Structures are given as structure tokens and as C-alpha cells.
Amino acid sequence: MGKSQTGQALERLREMVFSGDLPPDSNHYEADLADQLGMSRTPVREAALTMQAQGLVEVQPRRGVRILPISSEDMADIYDVLCELESLAAQRAAEIGYAKEDLQVAQDCIDEMDAALSKQDRNLWAKADDRFHTELVRLGGNKRVVEVVARYSDQVRRARMMTLPLRPLPVKSNEDHRAVLCAIERGDAQQAKDVHRAHRVEARTLLTNLIREFGLRRL
Amino acid sequence: MGKSQTGQALERLREMVFSGDLPPDSNHYEADLADQLGMSRTPVREAALTMQAQGLVEVQPRRGVRILPISSEDMADIYDVLCELESLAAQRAAEIGYAKEDLQVAQDCIDEMDAALSKQDRNLWAKADDRFHTELVRLGGNKRVVEVVARYSDQVRRARMMTLPLRPLPVKSNEDHRAVLCAIERGDAQQAKDVHRAHRVEARTLLTNLIREFGLRRL
DNA sequence: CTTAACAATAACGTATACATTAACGTATGC
DNA sequence: GCATACGTTAATGTATACGTTATTGTTAAG
Structure with missing residues (x-):
């Protein structure tokens, strides 16, 4: 998983979430993230969906990927x-x-x-x-x-x-x-x-x- | 999620896994599943990745989606x-x-x-x-x-x-x-x-x- | 007969194009 | 001035095309 684009997207997005680089409760469009990571939307989207299943983010139509805050x-x-x-x-x-x-x-x-x-x-x-x-x-x-x-x-x-x-x-x-x-x-x-x-x-x-x-x- | 293709794929694939329609330890190509569900590979793949994160299946290159058995x-x-x-x-x-x-x-x-x-x-x-x-x-x-x-x-x-x-x-x-x-x-x-x-x-x-x-x- | 190299195949990973749809602003009617 | 309807826009959801790559089978050498 570490070598595929999806794997890299997952790795880097997770790191960005953990570091606060993507702040809690902030929203990010798939296209923007794809640009930042230098890849197309597909692997970003796949990574985001996986992270959603892991309870780290929420993927919502027209609101982008939301970083879930912790209360x-x-x-x-x-x-x-x-x-x-x-x-x-x-x-x-x-x-x-x-x-x-x-x-x-x-x-x-x-x-x-x-x-x-x-x-x-x-x-x-x-x-x-x-x-x-x-x-x-x-x-x-x-x-x-x-x-x-x-x-x-x-x-x-x-x-x-x-x-x-x-x-x-x-x-x-x-x-x-x-x-x-x-x-x-x-x-x-x-x-x-x-x-x-x-x-x-x-x-x-x-x-x-x-x-x-x-x-x-x-x- | 219930109305999108991805949501339907998730729902139906889960049902197929629970019912044994997709037997444990069996493998299924994304394209075949897409045909069965009457949609393209994209939503099937997204659903499969989500189910992988949920621990229900394993997605492996060239081996398709494997239904995880329970020992x-x-x-x-x-x-x-x-x-x-x-x-x-x-x-x-x-x-x-x-x-x-x-x-x-x-x-x-x-x-x-x-x-x-x-x-x-x-x-x-x-x-x-x-x-x-x-x-x-x-x-x-x-x-x-x-x-x-x-x-x-x-x-x-x-x-x-x-x-x-x-x-x-x-x-x-x-x-x-x-x-x-x-x-x-x-x-x-x-x-x-x-x-x-x-x-x-x-x-x-x-x-x-x-x-x-x-x-x-x-x- | 066994094994290794290579070619054919097919499934996946990814990019991209397009259809869909909700949100926003604008204009119009009251 | 306010509300509503409509058109525009932009981001997503989905399909599709294509390059990549592992697998399989074939062939030839040992």
C-alpha cells in the first residue's frame, strides 16, 4: 500500500491530520488536496473514504473532506x-x-x-x-x-x-x-x-x- | 449514502457477504461485481475499500475482493x-x-x-x-x-x-x-x-x- | 522431465471526462 | 423591502479509457 498513489495519499493525509496541518473542523475539496499531493482526485478520494471508515474525517457532498474534531x-x-x-x-x-x-x-x-x-x-x-x-x-x-x-x-x-x-x-x-x-x-x-x-x-x-x-x- | 451508487454498492455487497452469497474466502473481480450490481467499477471499488477498512474484505491486486473468513x-x-x-x-x-x-x-x-x-x-x-x-x-x-x-x-x-x-x-x-x-x-x-x-x-x-x-x- | 525466460493476458491503479446536483447570487414580482 | 423562482456555478459522483504490472502459459534449453 505504501507505493501506490492511494497508499501515499492515505499516509500523507493521515500525517496532515495528525500534525494539525489540516486543522480539526476544517473542510477541504478533493481537487485542492489532489493538487497539494500532486496526483489526481481518484487516489485522494479513495484515501478519504478509507479515512472516513477509520473515523478520522467525514466526506460530504459539496463540503469536501471535513477533519473530525475531538470533544x-x-x-x-x-x-x-x-x-x-x-x-x-x-x-x-x-x-x-x-x-x-x-x-x-x-x-x-x-x-x-x-x-x-x-x-x-x-x-x-x-x-x-x-x-x-x-x-x-x-x-x-x-x-x-x-x-x-x-x-x-x-x-x-x-x-x-x-x-x-x-x-x-x-x-x-x-x-x-x-x-x-x-x-x-x-x-x-x-x-x-x-x-x-x-x-x-x-x-x-x-x-x-x-x-x-x-x-x-x-x- | 443510501441513494448514491457507492451507497447502494456498500449496502448490497454487505448483504451479499452476510448472507453467504459471496462465500467466505472467495475472490471476486471488481468488474464482475460491477456487472452483477449493474454499475461501473468506480462505486464498487469505493465500497470495497470501505468494507476493507471495516474488516469485512481484503482488496488485493489481481486477486480481486476477498471475503474474509472467520476462524x-x-x-x-x-x-x-x-x-x-x-x-x-x-x-x-x-x-x-x-x-x-x-x-x-x-x-x-x-x-x-x-x-x-x-x-x-x-x-x-x-x-x-x-x-x-x-x-x-x-x-x-x-x-x-x-x-x-x-x-x-x-x-x-x-x-x-x-x-x-x-x-x-x-x-x-x-x-x-x-x-x-x-x-x-x-x-x-x-x-x-x-x-x-x-x-x-x-x-x-x-x-x-x-x-x-x-x-x-x-x- | 524440469526449469527458466519470455510473451500474452487480464485485472488493477489512476487520470480524465462528463453528468449530476446542491448552493449561491440575481432578478423579478409583490 | 422581502421573498421566491430561476439560472449559474462549482464540486461531487460516476463512467470510461489507458498505462502498468502480476500472472499464466508456452517454449526452448539444459
Whole structure:
């Protein structure tokens, strides 16, 4: 998919949505996007329809492609889902009983997050955090859970990036990550589940409050 | 979307997938499908790409549109997700504290299921059961949960229909439904969640075993 | 008989042309 | 001045044409 025009359109449009280059709640005509991407309308349209199915945009007649904004309600809904499914993944990962070397990728992510924290580099931290959660879910072994988490992580990606400078340094977050991974390593499924759920509930509260407090619109 | 060619293609192709008219693991050229539907390749292709994003088919160069089959592992994965999210919905519905009249639709579904059972009409029961679960999830008030449940219900729809005649009459199922609705009406969130989770775990076990026992392929 | 190269085929990916249709502005009637 | 009807316009929805490319079958060499 990476080499076809449609694949490239998808990749670049997604990037433009995540970066805020195409701002939330803005509309864009297919022809304009096609010009920007240097291709015809067809691959742009196909990419837009795919992104519509992914819940990132809305394609409406004569209004172009609308970038869907994320409200605090959306954020709450999405984190509810992430909370349930990620904590299930953590539980399952512990039940599977991975060897220490199987958890190396996750461990590396945590180390990177530590390094990012000491440099106070929030962006770097966010990337490693994202990778950690993706890896954790992968370890859970349920492909649909992986799908859903990826999908909704995409939907909140832009909003997370934009609120990143407003957050306190996520020190507590890293302790949680270590605790979850430790529980998985010990095979303590209940603990892994509980700790990760609490971790996600906190993220949910933090983010929804942040949006409300700052009266953020157009996320 | 219902009036455009693309919308019709989507509607009809989905129906053809659910009914088994396009059998699981079969491949279909875009041009052939376009002929069958009496339209050009463009709307068919757009519909196929949308369905690919929904996880119903796979679009591959020179192999046409492949109808994705459901294995027992897929079934287990999907029911894990449904289990978590539907039981969350039941919990939330109970917390919201609906008045009796707000639960009328769900109650009607249960009544229909009872009627279907007494007539031993499995198909009628299945339809009402589907509506009940959809309504339950709607009552939970989380739009993303509604989305995910709808999506995965679609993915297992064909497999459920094909295994329907192999199942015992779902008498126990109806007791569960009544118990969940009763708990929601009383506002007993914990009970609603627990009962519904157990209900879904049973469905998961039943269906995955059924597939394995009968050695069903190509679902 | 097996295998590799090559040519024919056919399905797709993409561009483009055209029909459709909703939105907007203008003009006309009251 | 206001509302309505109509024509213009522009963006989409759809069809179609065509270049690209993987696959298949054939042929020839080993």
C-alpha cells in the first residue's frame, strides 16, 4: 500500500491530520488536496473514504473532506474503550507468561521514556509512550484489540499532541508502566490488569479535565 | 449514502457477504461485481475499500475482493472485545438510571425473543437478540462502544447465522437478558455488568466450541 | 522431465471526462 | 423591502479509457 498513489495519499493525509496541518473542523475539496499531493482526485478520494471508515474525517457532498474534531466527550468515550481493552491486554499478557526477553521491546520503551523525562522532552516521551502501549496490546495476543486500540489512538493522537505542553511531566506514568511490566513478568494477571486500568483511568481524567479547564475547542 | 451508487454498492455487497452469497474466502473481480450490481467499477471499488477498512474484505491486486473468513480464533478474539465493551455498556446504563419507559425497546426485544423461542424460530430469535444487544449498548451512552460493537457484530454475523441451526434453543440466554435489564432498571451497575459479562463469556465458549467441534472451515 | 525466460493476458491503479446536483447570487414580482 | 423562482456555478459522483504490472502459459534449453 505504501507505493501506490492511494497508499501515499492515505499516509500523507493521515500525517496532515495528525500534525494539525489540516486543522480539526476544517473542510477541504478533493481537487485542492489532489493538487497539494500532486496526483489526481481518484487516489485522494479513495484515501478519504478509507479515512472516513477509520473515523478520522467525514466526506460530504459539496463540503469536501471535513477533519473530525475531538470533544471532551469523545475523549472520555475513547479512553473508556482504551481502558477496558488495554487492561484486558495486560491481563492476557500476564496469563500467557512471557519470558523476560519477550518483554525487551516494552522494557526499551520504558527506558526511552525515562531518558526523555530526564531531558524534559515531552515529544520524545509521547512517542515512546505510544510505542509502549502498542507493544503492550500486541503482547495481549488479541488482534481485534490491537486494531481497536490503534484506531482510537489515531483519533486522539492530534489532541494528545496539542495538550502535551499543558501536562505536568508524566513521572507517575512511568512508575505505572514499570509496575505493569513487572506484573506481566511475574505472571500476576490480576495485578497487571488493575494497575493498567488505574493508569488509563488517570489518563482519561487528566485529558478530559485539561480540555475542559482550558476550554479547548477544535481539537 | 443510501441513494448514491457507492451507497447502494456498500449496502448490497454487505448483504451479499452476510448472507453467504459471496462465500467466505472467495475472490471476486471488481468488474464482475460491477456487472452483477449493474454499475461501473468506480462505486464498487469505493465500497470495497470501505468494507476493507471495516474488516469485512481484503482488496488485493489481481486477486480481486476477498471475503474474509472467520476462524475460531477470530471468534474468540471478537467475543473477548464484545464481552468487555458490552458489559461496560450494561454497567453504564445502570449507572445512568433509566426510567422504565426508556427501557421499553429492550423489553420489546426480549418479548420478541420469547415469542420466537416458543415458535422455535431461531432466525427470528437471532434478529431480536441482535437488536437487544445493539439497544443495550446504545443505552450505555458511549458512541465508540456502539461503533466497535456494531463493527464486530458485522464481522461475526455470517458465522452466527450459519451456526444457528447447530445450537441448542437459547432458553438460558433469555433469562440472562431479563436479568440484565432488571439490574439496569434497579440501577444495580455491578450486577448488570457481571451478569452480562457472564452471558457473553458463555456465548464465546459456545460459538468457539461449535466451530471447533464441527470442524467448520470457511465461516 | 524440469526449469527458466519470455510473451500474452487480464485485472488493477489512476487520470480524465462528463453528468449530476446542491448552493449561491440575481432578478423579478409583490 | 422581502421573498421566491430561476439560472449559474462549482464540486461531487460516476463512467470510461489507458498505462502498468502480476500472472499464466508456452517454449526452448539444459
